[in-house]
Amino acid sequence: MISRPMTCGMELSDQLPKTYEFAKVEERWQNRWRDEDFYFDRNSKKPHFIIDTPPPYPTGNFHVGNALNWCYIDFFARYKRMRGFNVMFPQGWDCHGLPTEVKVEEINNITKNDVSREEFRRMCRELTIKNIGQMRQTLRRMAFSVDWSNEYITMQPEYFKKTQLSFLRMLKSGYIYQSEHPVNFCTRCETAIAFAEVAYDERDTRLNYFDFDSVEIATTRPELLAACVAVAVHPDDTRYQKLKGKTLKVPIFGHLVPVVRDEAVDPAFGSGAVMICTFGDKQDVHWWKQHNLALRKAIDRQGKMTALAQKYEGMTAANCRKAILSDMEEKKILRKQEALGQRVGTCWRCKTPIEILSERQWFIKIKPDEILDAAHQITWYPEHMLRRMENWVEQMEWDWCISRQRIFATPIPVWFCKKCNEMVVPDENDLPVDPTLTKPEQACPKCGGKEFAAEKDVLDTWMDSSISVLYVTGWDGHSSPEIFPAQIRPQGHDIIRTWAFYTILRSVALTGNRPWDQILINGMVLGQDGFKMSKSRGNIIVPEDILCKYGADSLRQWAAMGATTGSDIMFNWNDVVAASRFQTKMWNIARFVLLQLDKEGIEKNVPVTSLADRWLLTRLSNIIGKVTDAMEQYQFDVALKAIREFAWDILADNYIELVKGRLYTKDASRRSACLVLYTAYDAICRMLAPFTPYFAEECYFYINKTSVHKQPWVTFTYDDPQAYVEGDLLVKIVGDVRKYKHDSGLALNAPLGRVTIYAPHTIEDAGDAARTLNADVFWRTDTAKLDRIVTDIEFNRSVVGPAFRKKAPAFMNAIRVLSPQELVNPPKLITLEGTEVLVPDHAFTPKFSYMEGGAKVDVISVGDVIVTIQKTA
């Protein structure tokens, strides 16, 4: 059967533009591809593959870091579809949170208190919707095969009602509780934050030494004097033995505090006596709990001094510090000040130093064992990232504080009876609710009261995003969804301690099961200078810039090849340019292949007999296996590298060069080459499809008139060990003779004369070598009648080493003194330190110089093949 590509009356090769214009191609396919092709089919019988995609924060800009992450997702999503999976690649948007609130305040030049809560929320929603719109465009342009029917937006009722449902469920099961407890608090954002949201900054401060009722105390935070609840010293510190059991009078404020003894006090730091305040830092919290100390709140939620600070009331903490220091100076109790570098916990969003305040907050119980247990059931790529999770879980100290005192977030669905303070929750069927806008339908079940106070606190944003996997799999509060757990979670290593951790916690708490089978961690994208991208460094690269200059496929190739999956990756224009060049090369391969197939069409059942043809098929089969294995392990760099190497080196530079001459003939063997070209080309297109969807589609469509993205993954195999070895030899011989030509100053297509190849057995190359070298080529199996002189010996250490161990050097020395005849035909035994030992096969190869009785014959040796060249006179 001969099938000719459909050509609409024109030859295919005429249709193919000389250069590949990515901008036109991308636009065309973007308009032609349909969203429905990527929809997850809930009724399908195919095995499902659910991806718990990260919902990005809708800033309006999809950055390069996101791009890397999404490229990985798209690579395996497309690959899995080709492997017959029913893939769900949802796209979420994690809307709630401070940055949007801040942005809204900035854009409208207001503060959140200037408008009603509802109005403020409306403004936040509006901005978010606009930003999502912008980011969707970039996603589409990057050709991510997103399932838009499974898009979710956490601020929308259908999503946050699940967040609220999960809250009620965990409240019921005892995971969630309220408590007055010290929490990290950002006084600028006026909200509690979790440990995961605390960043640490290096700052310079002063250590102030002052007289504390005749005891010298050193502190960096004199403004907390009003909150002082004890003085602590090391139990063994001889300087302070007499203070045992005493109380001291706090300077300026005058209240009495106990002296406590604690091993954790560092006698070498400051004066060795430290004041404990509620709360200067985490250590204070420890001591406070351990010694059961009083609670004195000197700083409020705005970061201002409370009434407890007496005359300093209303000052900011910073001003209070100045004022107290100057008062101390006046009273002559300030003794000295030292410069001190310290690390300050700050709010990761706004960089304001955090305070530790004791507040009534909502918490989720952290049960390290069940989280670790689930984490160990998940396969981590790369494996070592699991360590980060373990380390984080093992050192958790407080429970997760989930309440926030902000506006744009999921409301906590709770009221309190004004009469008896009983907590009342809505019926699950009434969700979502905003308790500040509605009231419970029933009277208080405890006292019958009808007046309720709404919980004004809202939920931490991670409460929304940590149920992404439950949402997409259709969790309804009753049991594990049928398609839960998901197959994979792709995400960055920067959010292992947050998103991954919280998701595992919530899945276990709500379903008793792990959230996913696998987790794939991607690295961070660094600027071209090797540093994290930042405005101040001016090293930010935006995806749009790359898309405009080199196109989506080049950017995607960079993502695949820039680094081993999981490691940080430096952005590098070179790699993008190299990727674009590969497309150019591949495009020319396409043009060549189509030009050849045009001539006589493709004959799909022609026997493939020529050595070069069989050789290419073995190499193709080999590369397919390699690429498939790499894809299964998410080693995109390995996979794409193998594809590129095959297309460029093996197919273009070796195979095509070898069979070109044959293709220009009208021999029957030309049809075999055509079939091989078609097979290889088809396979490359399909293997490239996950990586370069536009390019692969364009190449594939020209020849098959159908979408490559609807084809199955390549599973072609071809086993012919003899062709593999002999083909390699043929390629090597042709390459070496070419090099010889080059070294002799000949053009590569210049006539060469007579080339005789003495190979150990017959090789039938169908005349490929002769045409390629432009020479008369004679294959012979007899021995060349040449004088040869041994010039060197090459040892095969992987044979010599295991065979002789410590005696290897002695063996090699013994071989070196053999006669030339013996080197060519080695003896079976050799004497080594008085004992006879066996000479192993392939232990060494003699290197020869050739002469032929004075005749002008150049000789090249390729392994044990000898090639003589007699140039045209």
Next chain:
RNA sequence: GGGCUCGUGGUCUAGCGGUAUGACGUCGCCCUUACACGGCGGAGGUCGCCGGUUCGAAUCCGGCCGGGCCCA
């Protein structure tokens, strides 16, 4: 200070027990009927340093030095 990671030609990168992979750059030759956005070839590395294990180490072990990330 702890954990995790990394240190390979000018730059970036693969390898992770048997004499070092590729890309970019650089130099030379070649416009050979797919491709000069190409082909062919060359130069360039004591694989951070010091020890150890081994017949043999970039590769394993120990120590040191230096980056990065996360956390105290």
